[in-house]
Amino acid sequence: MATSTLQGRVRTSTTESSGDDQPLDTVVVKDAIVGSLLHMADSHVAQVRVAWIAPNTTVSGAQGYIVPPAYGTDTPVFLSAFGPFPIPVRASGKSYRLRVRVAGSSSGGAACKFYVCMVPAGSPVGRTDATELTDAHLTTVTTVSSSAAWLAGTSNRNAYNNVIEADPARVELARRVFNTIKPGGATISGERTEFQIYVFGSTANAGTSAPRLHGLVAQEYVG
Amino acid sequence: MSRTVPWARPEPSLTRVYAGGPPSSTEWYQYGQLANFLLGKGAQHVPEYVPELTIGSGSTANLRFRTKTRGSALQRVWYGSVRAASAVSGVTIDVQAPAGTGTLATYPAPIAWRREWPFVYIEAPATSASEQEISISIKATGGTGVVLDRLGCFDVDRPQLEDAGSEFGSITGPHLEALLSRQMIKSDIGFGEIASVLRSGDARRVGIFQLATNDNAPWTKAGAGYVSLLTLGVPILGHKDLIADTTRKVSWSVYAKVSSGTGNVQIATSHSGVLDTVTVSSVAYAWTATRTISIDCEDLTTVDGLPGGVWDLLTAQFQGGVGTISLAALSIWNDGA
Numbered sequence: 001m002a003t004s005t006l007q008g009r010v011r012t013s014t015t016e017s018s019g020d021d022q023p024l025d026t027v028v029v030k031d032a033i034v035g036s037l038l039h040m041a042d043s044h045v046a047q048v049r050v051a052w053i054a055p056n057t058t059v060s061g062a063q064g065y066i067v068p069p070a071y072g073t074d075t076p077v078f079l080s081a082f083g084p085f086p087i088p089v090r091a092s093g094k095s096y097r098l099r100v101r102v103a104g105s106s107s108g109g110a111a112c113k114f115y116v117c118m119v120p121a122g123s124p125v126g127r128t129d130a131t132e133l134t135d136a137h138l139t140t141v142t143t144v145s146s147s148a149a150w151l152a153g154t155s156n157r158n159a160y161n162n163v164i165e166a167d168p169a170r171v172e173l174a175r176r177v178f179n180t181i182k183p184g185g186a187t188i189s190g191e192r193t194e195f196q197i198y199v200f201g202s203t204a205n206a207g208t209s210a211p212r213l214h215g216l217v218a219q220e221y222v223g
Numbered sequence: 224m225s226r227t228v229p230w231a232r233p234e235p236s237l238t239r240v241y242a243g244g245p246p247s248s249t250e251w252y253q254y255g256q257l258a259n260f261l262l263g264k265g266a267q268h269v270p271e272y273v274p275e276l277t278i279g280s281g282s283t284a285n286l287r288f289r290t291k292t293r294g295s296a297l298q299r300v301w302y303g304s305v306r307a308a309s310a311v312s313g314v315t316i317d318v319q320a321p322a323g324t325g326t327l328a329t330y331p332a333p334i335a336w337r338r339e340w341p342f343v344y345i346e347a348p349a350t351s352a353s354e355q356e357i358s359i360s361i362k363a364t365g366g367t368g369v370v371l372d373r374l375g376c377f378d379v380d381r382p383q384l385e386d387a388g389s390e391f392g393s394i395t396g397p398h399l400e401a402l403l404s405r406q407m408i409k410s411d412i413g414f415g416e417i418a419s420v421l422r423s424g425d426a427r428r429v430g431i432f433q434l435a436t437n438d439n440a441p442w443t444k445a446g447a448g449y450v451s452l453l454t455l456g457v458p459i460l461g462h463k464d465l466i467a468d469t470t471r472k473v474s475w476s477v478y479a480k481v482s483s484g485t486g487n488v489q490i491a492t493s494h495s496g497v498l499d500t501v502t503v504s505s506v507a508y509a510w511t512a513t514r515t516i517s518i519d520c521e522d523l524t525t526v527d528g529l530p531g532g533v534w535d536l537l538t539a540q541f542q543g544g545v546g547t548i549s550l551a552a553l554s555i556w557n558d559g560a
Binding site: 084091178188190 | 228230231232233234235237240254257258260261264265266267270271272273275297298302304337339347350373375377379380381382383385417418420421422424426427428429430431432433434436442443444450451452453454455456457458459460462463464465466467468520521522523524526527528529534536
């Protein structure tokens with residue numbers, strides 16, 4: 001949910017910010033200053049990190065989906081990694097949430113499941129396989145259709161369908177020092193958190209059906 | 224004086240602001256930090272996507288995107304992954320951004336078949352807050368080439384804004400020390416600086432949807448009759464600005480050409496009701512004139528931000544006319560208008 005009072009930016013006039021040493025009205029401070037700052041941090045700052053849907057195969061000539069080269073029944077296998085990208089951190093120590101949508105299909109009609117994890121950049125896939133699939137920053141979606149469709153998902157440990165986040169422990173693991181430049185070119189270092197999104201798939205029948213990933217959307221949302 | 228940008232977002236308490244008890248200097252300090260956070264946090268220009276683009280050995284792929292950059296950005300990161308196009312490994316890639324003219328970086332590690340190999344390229348563009356093309360070129364050498372599996376681009380966060388003078392026209396990030404010593408009264412170097420960020424500071428969600436392929440291997444359609452560009456409509460959502468807003472204006476353009484006559488590209492949205500068409504008449508690749516549409520914006524009263532619990536799905540289709548239309552990029556971005 002929003003951290004601001006009014007879920008929107010409140011316009012301020014130039015006269016409200018001119019004239020040194022005049023007292024400020026409480027409402028101006030609360031709604032126009034603090035509320036607007038919080039709202040811009042809630043909504044403006046939040047970026048779209050992934051927006052992929054496969055082009056129509058009839059015009060692209062491409063396969064149009066990602067499928068694992070090998071897979072077994074009821075065993076999650078790695079499908080794809082996105083990122084790393086810098087996800088902002090909230091004052092609570094948790095990351096901004098990601099609003100996630102997955103497009104998938106089953107090649108043969110058996111139930112296929114997709115898992116979306118938000119992990120510190122560079123996390124080993126094997127370890128992710130073992131621990132992330134039961135954690136909160138995960139959404140799972142299931143389909144039996146052979147046609148590509150956006151799928152509804154549920155997070156394992158919270159009530160927010162299609163929304164995932166990283167807890168403070170994983171935020172700390174994702175924290176990196178990086179070098180960049182200042183105006184004029186001098187080097188300066190900073191800190192940011194770098195995350196990746198891992199997508200896994202599984203099938204209820206490896207003999208007939210493969211999980212096929214057609215698209216993924218991940219949008220930051222303060223939640 | 225310093226205009227530092229905190230790595231984690233401050234969250235000043237609204238309950239510390241009440242009549243008869245003006246917020247303390249420590250609260251003002253957090254307001255200043257948050258204002259600098261808005262200016263210094265980098266934008267994503269190209270939301271990551273899967274080009275699934277094969278680049279043969281000795282060939283170069285040029286990928287172009289349209290966006291409006293932020294004045295605060297000093298560096299951009301292009302990142303993605305490639306894999307060998309066949310079992311013949313040992314391929315390397317040369318990356319340049321902007322395409323063909325940027326500093327050349329070679330990624331020498333042998334790239335094996337079926338193994339995605341990540342790359343990160345840092346571009347230092349001239350500071351600009353204008354609508355423009357950003358681009359990257361990738362040349363494959365060795366083996367049978369590579370398949371470009373992922374691509375994205377974001378601005379590097381600013382750890383610190385410029386100490387002296389103004390970087391963004393009339394907007395400056397607050398000097399945090401000034402807020403410590405001048406609490407609860409108007410002051411051009413305290414309150415005035417925060418107010419200028421709120422009025423016209425650029426903290427946009429920039430990239431909404433970007434899709435590009437090599438202009439030597441475009442998506443094509445001969446003759447009239449629309450054909451879908453995408454497998455499914457893609458979920459999009461703009462940021463919310465003012466309190467009563469339910470939509471967000473965003474811009475779009477395509478990089479395309481026709482062999483003769485004219486062609487069309489049409490986009491539509493499922494919830495905000497957009498139906499907009501652009502005509503392509505150039506026989507050489509060019510960006511079409513930028514058009515503006517209104518898409519859904521976030522509803523911050525809901526747990527997932529979706530207005531009415533419904534995604535706004537963007538679809539795109541295109542057609543030739545007497546000739547063939549070649550489409551190399553579709554860009555949708557928020558220019559802040």
